[in-house]
Amino acid sequence: xxxxxxxxxxxxxxxxxxxxxxxxxxxxxxxxxxxxxxxxxxxxxxxxxxxxxxxxxxxxxxxxxxxxxxxxxxxxxxxxxxxxxxxxxxxxxxxxxxxxxxxxxxxxxxxxxxxxxxxxxxxxxxxxxxxxxxxxxxxxxxxxxxxxxxxxxxxxxx
Amino acid sequence: xxxxxxxxxxxxxxxxxxxxxxxxxxxxxxxxxxxxxxxxxxxxxxxxxxxxxxxxxxxxxxxxxxxxxxxxxxxxxxxxxxxxxxxxxxxxxxxxxxxxxxxxxxxxxxxxxxxxxxxxxxxxxxxxxxxxxxxxxxxxxxxxxxxxxxxxxxxxxxxxxxxxxxxxxxxxxxxxxxxxxxxxxxxxxxxxxxxxxxxxxxxxxxxxxxxxxxxxxxxxxxxxxxxxxxxxxxxxxxxxxxxxxxxxxxxxxxxxxxxxxxxxxxxxxxxxxxxxxxxxxxxxxxxxxxxxxxxxxxxxxxxxxxxxxxxxxxxxxxxxxxxxxxxxxxxxxxxxxxxxxxxxxxxxxxxxxxxxxxxxxxxxxxxxxxxxxxxxxxxxxxxxxxxxxxxxxxxxxxxxxxxxxxxxxxxxxxxxxxxxxxxxxxxxxxxxxxxxxxxxxxxxxxxxxxxxxxxxxxxxxxxxxxxxxxxxxxxxxxxxxxxxxxxxxxxxxxxxxxxxxxxxxxxxxxxxxxxxxxxxxxxxxxxxxxxxxxxxxxxxxxxxxxxxxxxxxxxxxxxxxxxxxxxxxxxxxxxxxxxxxxxxxxxxxxxxxxxxxxxxxxxxxxxxxxxxxxxxxxxxxxxxxxxxxxxxxxxxxxxxxxxxxxxxxxxxxxxxxxxxxxxxxxxxxxxxxxxxxxxxxxxxxxxxxxxxxxxxxxxxxxxxxxxxxxxxxxxxxxxxxxxxxxxxxxxxxxxxxxxxxxxxxxxxxxxxxxxxx
Ligand code: FES
Ligand code: FES
Numbered sequence: 001x002x003x004x005x006x007x008x009x010x011x012x013x014x015x016x017x018x019x020x021x022x023x024x025x026x027x028x029x030x031x032x033x034x035x036x037x038x039x040x041x042x043x044x045x046x047x048x049x050x051x052x053x054x055x056x057x058x059x060x061x062x063x064x065x066x067x068x069x070x071x072x073x074x075x076x077x078x079x080x081x082x083x084x085x086x087x088x089x090x091x092x093x094x095x096x097x098x099x100x101x102x103x104x105x106x107x108x109x110x111x112x113x114x115x116x117x118x119x120x121x122x123x124x125x126x127x128x129x130x131x132x133x134x135x136x137x138x139x140x141x142x143x144x145x146x147x148x149x150x151x152x153x154x155x156x157x158x
Numbered sequence: 159x160x161x162x163x164x165x166x167x168x169x170x171x172x173x174x175x176x177x178x179x180x181x182x183x184x185x186x187x188x189x190x191x192x193x194x195x196x197x198x199x200x201x202x203x204x205x206x207x208x209x210x211x212x213x214x215x216x217x218x219x220x221x222x223x224x225x226x227x228x229x230x231x232x233x234x235x236x237x238x239x240x241x242x243x244x245x246x247x248x249x250x251x252x253x254x255x256x257x258x259x260x261x262x263x264x265x266x267x268x269x270x271x272x273x274x275x276x277x278x279x280x281x282x283x284x285x286x287x288x289x290x291x292x293x294x295x296x297x298x299x300x301x302x303x304x305x306x307x308x309x310x311x312x313x314x315x316x317x318x319x320x321x322x323x324x325x326x327x328x329x330x331x332x333x334x335x336x337x338x339x340x341x342x343x344x345x346x347x348x349x350x351x352x353x354x355x356x357x358x359x360x361x362x363x364x365x366x367x368x369x370x371x372x373x374x375x376x377x378x379x380x381x382x383x384x385x386x387x388x389x390x391x392x393x394x395x396x397x398x399x400x401x402x403x404x405x406x407x408x409x410x411x412x413x414x415x416x417x418x419x420x421x422x423x424x425x426x427x428x429x430x431x432x433x434x435x436x437x438x439x440x441x442x443x444x445x446x447x448x449x450x451x452x453x454x455x456x457x458x459x460x461x462x463x464x465x466x467x468x469x470x471x472x473x474x475x476x477x478x479x480x481x482x483x484x485x486x487x488x489x490x491x492x493x494x495x496x497x498x499x500x501x502x503x504x505x506x507x508x509x510x511x512x513x514x515x516x517x518x519x520x521x522x523x524x525x526x527x528x529x530x531x532x533x534x535x536x537x538x539x540x541x542x543x544x545x546x547x548x549x550x551x552x553x554x555x556x557x558x559x560x561x562x563x564x565x566x567x568x569x570x571x572x573x574x575x576x577x578x579x580x581x582x583x584x585x586x587x588x589x590x591x592x593x594x595x596x597x598x599x600x601x602x603x604x605x606x607x608x609x610x611x612x613x614x615x616x617x618x619x620x621x622x623x624x625x626x627x628x629x630x631x632x633x634x635x636x637x638x639x640x641x642x643x644x645x646x647x648x649x650x651x652x653x654x655x656x657x658x659x660x661x662x663x664x665x666x667x668x669x670x671x672x673x674x675x676x677x678x679x680x681x682x683x684x685x686x687x688x689x690x691x692x693x694x695x696x697x698x699x700x701x702x703x704x705x706x707x708x709x710x711x712x713x714x715x716x717x718x719x720x721x722x723x724x725x726x727x728x729x730x731x732x733x734x735x736x737x738x739x740x741x742x743x744x745x746x747x748x749x750x751x752x753x754x755x756x757x758x759x760x761x762x763x764x765x766x767x768x769x770x771x772x773x774x775x776x777x778x779x780x781x782x783x784x785x786x787x788x789x790x791x792x793x794x795x796x797x798x799x800x801x802x803x804x805x806x807x808x809x810x811x812x813x814x815x816x817x818x819x820x821x822x823x824x825x826x827x828x829x830x831x832x833x834x835x836x837x838x839x840x841x842x843x844x845x846x847x848x849x850x851x852x853x854x855x856x857x858x859x860x861x862x863x864x865x866x867x868x869x870x871x872x873x874x875x876x877x878x879x880x881x882x883x884x885x886x887x888x889x890x891x892x893x894x895x896x897x898x899x900x901x902x903x904x905x906x907x908x909x910x911x912x913x914x915x
Contacts, residue, residue, distance in 0.1 A: 036190035037183020039412070041362040042444040046835035049362055077183035090181040094173045097800030100639040100808060102180030103187060103363040103412025125844075132844040135835060137360045137413050138639060140807030141843045143800070 008069040011079025019066040028066035037077035048134030051107035058114035077106035098147035100138035167647040171800040174643035188366035188382035188409040199440040200282035204264035207516035207828035208298035218288040224281035226434035253485035265484035267829040268449030275430035298516040305515040327486035328512030332566035340473025340505025344464025352534040354895040355821035358453040363412020369427040370437035382411040385675035396425035407666040416522030448833035454523035455480040459534040473505040483519040492527025495567040497535040499609040525610040525870035536606035536878030575792025575856035576766035583768040588788040602887025608874025612867035613678030614759035618671025619688035622752035627738030632665040634673025640801035654720040671756040679867025684759040695753035761860025765871040767791035771879040780903035790852040794866025807849040813876020
């Protein structure tokens with residue numbers, strides 16, 4: 001089958017790639033584009049390890065076709081830090097031990113970032129419901145929720 | 159609690175050495191690795207729970223353009239059953255060679271039948287469909303009760319129990335005193351039977367590997383596992399390639415919990431790579447993970463406990479039947495050996511039975527077997543305490559094991575911290591707090607305790623000083639939950655330098671000495687021992703170098719705050735020599751500074767924990783929610799409290815899933831019906847409360863920093879604590895897990911139904 005040519009923006013950079021019409025965005029990111037920060041835990045939209053944003057909307061990249069990114073803006077974990085400067089969420093996850101094995105971490109960070117952009121003052125319950133699509137088997141979520149809440153408080157104070 | 163406070167780094171919440179890679183998406187997990195010329199491997203799996211394989215025809219698959227190699231059981235080294243066990247750690251290669259690829263018979267749906275490598279994943283999958291297998295479908299059994307019936311379909315004809323072919327493939331017992339005599343003395347005797355369903359370890363990262371085999375047989379494996387040395391050894395056994403020719407490089411691992419202590423893909427990918435001459439990558443789908451890896455056993459246990467009026471347990475009897483899946487090896491040792499261990503019981507019999515059935519072979523899961531046993535024992539403990547009208551924690555205190563108690567599985571306890579965990583639970587703000595108003599939803603509180611053996615074993619480390627005076631530590635244990643952070647803390651503490659100057663690397667099999675699995679709650683215990691000894695050797699060298707420069711006796715030099723100093727003014731007046739200065743002078747003063755140590759570590763004391771759980775039950779929907787949870791554990795010494803708490807919280811979350819929702823559901827055809835995260839319901843963020851931790855620190859006297867294993871105990875008491883809390887809320891006991899909404903409703907509605915009938 002002929003491949004499709006896609007022009008898009010990823011983490012602020014213009015990008016072009018070829019993909020099969022049936023490839024998911026996650027396939028394109030991890031395969032063709034070699035952006036392996038987004039992880040595949042289930043390929044069915046149930047674990048959130050592949051979370052990215054499409055025009056600032058949080059989505060599972062395993063549920064989106066790569067061709068659908070044409071002319072849109074994609075953000076992945078690789079676009080979260082600015083050069084040497086970590087995003088406050090990344091810094092807080094490190095300081096508060098909000099990761100153990102780290103396989104869920106990219107997705108958790110992308111999803112938390114999307115939450116704080118929408119709602120800079122989430123309650124614990126709002127954080128828990130927002131992150132309910134991101135499975136973590138290691139941490140029991142406690143430290144992740146705390147890190148998100150504390151980052152939000154610090155970002156508001158600035 | 160004797161918290162050590164005078165340390166600079168031990169006990170501090172430092173930033174883990176591998177953290178930056180993990181928060182920026184740089185960390186390389188197995189599925190993130192690629193290689194020039196790489197092709198893809200896929201597995202054809204049995205659709206049947208039990209079938210004789212009469213023939214396999216791979217010719218059509220081999221002809222498909224893009225296919226580079228096909229392998230079947232014929233390509234894998236056979237370990238004949240008659241020749242007896244071939245043990246590698248706790249794994250018998252006779253079962254392992256049949257688990258990675260079916261021989262003669264397919265024993266569960268998902269059992270690998272053949273594997274294909276092709277230029278794309280899609281072609282490999284298509285080729286799998288072209289393989290023709292002639293099966294003779296056989297009767298099968300999934301549940302323990304069916305598998306042990308007389309006349310049940312037998313998985314392994316060679317196995318005899320009581321002289322007859324049987325699916326009971328093993329039995330062990332731990333015994334103390336005389337239970338018949340003991341029960342005669344009891345005023346209260348309670349006996350109950352419990353069942354649990356198989357649950358999966360549920361690591362988020364599916365199994366994956368990338369393997370290259372050069373024409374001379376030199377093999378490189380990149381894979382996520384709980385032990386690169388285990389991967390090397392098992393792959394060597396199953397492919398016939400010598401271990402010295404295999405370099406197993408540990409990728410970052412995305413969770414394991416025991417489930418990545420055996421191989422599934424590596425031998426197949428190695429053989430495909432060897433046949434095709436191309437590097438082969440294999441990645442499981444989530445469905446393959448659920449059908450053909452893990453889980454832990456389902457079980458059926460009967461527990462009987464007898465106590466006198468004054469609250470002393472006089473006798474106990476436990477019988478634990480555990481599913482092994484397709485091959486022998488369920489964790490009966492953990493169930494029979496751990497579940498009564500928190501208590502000093504004079505007359506005890508604890509028996510475990512290993513039962514095969516047509517499910518995937520079970521794999522270790524966090525304190526394997528112990529949570530299953532503890533669920534039954536700790537629920538009966540609750541009933542006995544209630545019958546005696548005693549507070550459940552007081553009842554535990556009255557019977558608690560302590561220094562000098564002889565455990566049924568053998569050891570006489572040294573100083574242990576069990577009593578301290580019960581006392582800390584009792585004194586916790588949680589235990590004292592009122593349950594609060596559930597606004598119509600009943601609330602309840604439950605407690606339970608747990609024990610896990612903990613392990614030592616082989617560990618190796620190499621510590622090198624860099625030319626600019628910093629430190630590189632190499633160990634052989636995959637870091638699954640932050641162990642690098644603990645090692646950096648310890649090494650920095652001993653050297654008296656900032657922890658950021660210590661880099662911690664996980665070595666591959668050809669660069670660091672043999673190190674056993676990351677498992678058994680052993681990694682920080684064992685690796686900090688070898689890191690400590692290596693660092694001490696380095697400090698000795700540094701003192702000798704300073705002595706040489708100052709032309710004094712090495713005994714007159716001490717190491718403090720990252721520099722050599724004369725022990726006293728009498729030794730001479732010298733400016734301190736720092737690690738940087740000594741490193742710079744190293745070439746002229748005797749050469750590079752480094753030291754390695756290999757040890758078989760011993761002295762890992764068992765671990766104990768006591769948990770308090772509050773639930774709220776929605777009686778209309780049958781939903782039980784955990785609303786508050788406190789986990790108390792004797793952690794020996796918390797080298798990095800953040801990651802110790804993380805272990806406690808993670809274990810509790812897994813236990814809550816096991817208690818309330820997780821289970822393998824089977825179709826009538828004997829296939830797993832919920833092989834994905836949508837229907838196999840693990841706890842998500844909104845299902846759980848914050849999880850409070852109380853770390854009791856009774857340092858392990860046999861460890862230089864007092865470390866005790868911490869990773870496994872936190873899962874052991876959880877299901878019982880939740881079940882006891884639900885009883886407290888509803889006045890109804892559950893004898894089967896999971897206590898999921900339909901089952902809760904069933905029990906809640908039972909009396910009404912009876913009355914109506
Ligand atoms: S991989 Fe996309 S949600 Fe799990
Ligand atoms: S840290 Fe391992 S899955 Fe979240």
